[in-house]
Amino acid sequence: MKKLLQALVVAAVAISLTGAAVEAEWPEKPIKMIIQFSPGGGGDQTLLPLKPLLEKRLGTPFLYTYKPGAGSRIGTEVIFADGAE
Numbered sequence: 001m002k003k004l005l006q007a008l009v010v011a012a013v014a015i016s017l018t019g020a021a022v023e024a025e026w027p028e029k030p031i032k033m034i035i036q037f038s039p040g041g042g043g044d045q046t047l048l049p050l051k052p053l054l055e056k057r058l059g060t061p062f063l064y065t066y067k068p069g070a071g072s073r074i075g076t077e078v079i080f081a082d083g084a085e
Contacts, residue, residue, distance in 0.1 A: 030061045036075025038068040 035043045051062050067075035 027058060027060045030063050031058070032063050032065065034065050034067055034075050034079050036067055036072035036079075039066050 033047070035047065037043045047064070051064075055062055065078075067078050069075075
């Protein structure tokens with residue numbers, strides 16, 4: 001039983017490594033960032049200076065969308081709805 005378990009673990013690792021080698025490089029398309037607060041707030045002051053650095057490092061544009069309101073609940077709902085894509 002122990003040898004079977006070891007064989008399954010080795011097979012799982014081999015499959016995961018093979019899949020990683022076949023996958024396309026990340027990211028393939030622009031990255032959407034949803035900011036749950038109003039423009040000009042703390043989120044902007046933290047994220048906007050990082051935007052050009054991240055775009056240069058990852059080689060893809062970052063698209064910011066503001067969804068303020070309801071104590072950030074609206075933005076959170078949009079994130080989880082978009083995450084289903």
